[in-house]
Amino acid sequence: MEAAVLRRLTPRRLIALALRFGPYGAGLHPFRKGLSLRELERADRTIDLGPLQPGQLPRRLFTKGKRILLAPEPMLADLQRVDARFSRAPAAEQLVLIGRRQLRDNNSWMHNVPRLMKGRNRCTPWINPTEAARHSLTDGQQVVIRSSVGTLQAPLQVTDQIREGVVSLPHGYGHGRDGTRLTVANANPGVYINDITDHRLLDELSGTSAMNGVPVTVEAAQPAPAHS
Secondary structure (H helix, E strand, O other): OHHHHHHHOOHHHHHHHHHHOOOOOOOOOOOOOOOOHHHHHHHOOOOOOOOOOOOOOOOOOOOOOOOOOOOOHHHHHHHHHHHHHHHOOOOOOEEEEEEEOOOOOOOHHHHHOOOOOOOOOOOOOEEOHHHHHHOOOOOOOEEEEEOOOOEEEEEOEEOOOOOOOEEEEEOOOOOOOOOOOOHHHHHOOOOOHHHHOOOOOEOOOOOOEOOOOEEEEEEEOOOOOOOO
């Protein structure tokens, strides 16, 4: 029975039901005029439904003052732990890994569009010039980024667009794996940031996975041994 009903709920019928039982529809009243899909199609233009009406807020807020709590008590209580965490000086060689979006190719499916993948390699770890000098690293150099769960290697990009103490990798790369059928993307695979994201690293307040702020080290990659 349920399967038969679902088969009859085509996209067109779902839209018609949403209009009929929405705030401007007739609902279950057969003789009441209301907005319907047929009326919308007959109008063939924008329909003026009048001035905007108040929405669900603040009626759906269940706080005493009907206001959104931007600083709930659990978050305020956790600030002491956060202050203590950030007041500790990191190890001299340690950096913090964060992700980033590339404006031109910010999602993995876009990496299979030839026009978007033209030009220089954009799957590069960014590091501040001060940090690069401190670690004796240069722009374009192959580096190894190492976390507690893995390593990856990529060409470094030295830029003042990133702050000191941080290294940044774009997300969405790491193509060329078994089962992928993205020809262009597989030819420009890049590296996968989650290969070195520690699955044991959690946000202590919410218990969710911490995908940014992973402690890492960055060092020059060793040159490949010459073949005799």
